[in-house]
Amino acid sequence: MTTQPDTNETNSPPDSPNGTGANHSALAQAVSNQPQVYRYSSTKMAGGNNYAYPQPPNSAFWITLSAIALMVLALAINNGWIGIPATIIALVFSLRILSPSFQALLDQLIFKEQRSQLFAIITATLAIASLLKFIGFYERLGIWSQQIHWDAVGSLAEWTGAVGQIFIAILAVYIAWQQYVISRDLTIEQNRLTNQQNVLTQQQTIDTYFQGISDLALDDQGFLEDWPQEQAFAEGRTAALLSSVDAGGKAKVLRFLSQSKLLTPLKRDRRLGRPILNGDGGYAEDRVYGVRVIDLGVMLAGADLANTDLRWTDLSEANLVNANLSGCDLVKANLSRTILYEAKLVGADFQRVRLFYGSVETASPRSRTEPPNYKTGEFTGAVVENADFTGVEGMSEEHRRYCCAWGGEKTRATIPGGCEGITNQLTMTNDR
Secondary structure, eight states: OOOOOOOHHHHOOOOOOTSSSHHHHHHHHHHHHHHOOOEEEEEEEEEEEEOOOOOOOOOOOOOHHHHHHHHHHHHTTTOOOHHHHHHHHHHHHHHHHHHHHHHHHHHHSSSSHHHHHHHHHHHHHHHHHHHEEEEEHHHHHHHHHHHOOHHHHHHHHHHHHHHHHHHHHHHHHHHHHHHHHHHHHHHHHHHHHHHHHHHHHHHHEEEEEEHHHHHHBBTTTTBBBBHHHHHHHHHHHHHHHHHHHHHHHHHHHHHHHHTTSSSSBBBOOOTTBBBBSSSSSSOOBBBOBBBOOOTTTTTTTTTTTTTTTTTTTTTTTOOOOTOBOOBBBBBBOTTTTOBTTTTOOOTOOOOBBOOSSSTTTHHHHHHHHOOTTTOOTTTTTTOTTTTOOTTTTOOHHHHHHHHHHHHHHHHTTTTTTTTOOOOOOOOOOOOO
16 A cells, blocks of 8 residues: 655755755755756835846956956057057957947948948949959050050140030139029019019009099099089099009099990089989080099099000090000090090001091181180190191091091091191191
């Protein structure tokens, strides 16, 4: 019958009365024969766990430190037999310590795939250099260099330098030209943006003017009720605006005022001064005694209105001395009693323009002293003396005859179709 050992006796400590001393000795001998293994041990403390990591001794560090000490000693006593070996040992072990860092740096700079290519390039270069040495290339190169006329080479170098300077000068000119082109393009773009901004600002100013004139001329019910002071304010604002806008802006203002009947002489109530309706949904005109809401007067004297749209505008009795109307669209514009003295109308569209009332046989230019006769046409015509009608389009036969008769020699020379057979009736008087 087999007897099982007592568990309490087997697990008891060796020094206990029930333990076995022989088993403990055998276990200690087995542990002592195993190779030493470094591992951490933990010790519980009040504040938590404290871990200790024992490290194996660094022999390379101590050897390097010893080599440094020997180098210092050798330098102190000026002994090369000690200094050279110590220096070599220190260098070898230092490189050994630094080799992992160098390896990491090399991995960052050059990929492993590229190292073989770099090594192959270096090897190929050395091989070619060695091959040239073995076949005597360097010796032949030296003999050839001794046969060269270095004076000619120096002259050639001077010529090369001169050509290089010329090339540099050409390059400098090219760079300067490119800078000029870029600067010019930037200036053009800046001017375009500035003009665009000016157009927007001008349009806003014109819109404000339209609203202001409407508020001045109309009452709360929308009827035209212009008193003398309101008319003066309206004319002042118009004169200020026309002097500050370009040709296109002037044309917009004139079309607005004309279509709004603010430039047309309106029939008035003799007592109240209010305009009278014509029974057709508009205001009645009165060319003889009518009053304009805005009288242009000399606002357009010398004005530049070239290439603008002035269709259906009422410019009657306006002073357009020296004005530039070249290329204007003047279809059905009213120019009766308008002063066009020395005005430029080159290439203007004159279709159905009114230059006078009545017939061409009895019509005559305006007069300072004589009232106009709108039935016969006397003193209702425009002053066209010294005006330039070169290339005017749509000039009717009546227009041609009137301008030839009352334009003077300078005007007659510019009339399309000529003035042959038409008598020059212009006489210089002091009342014009």
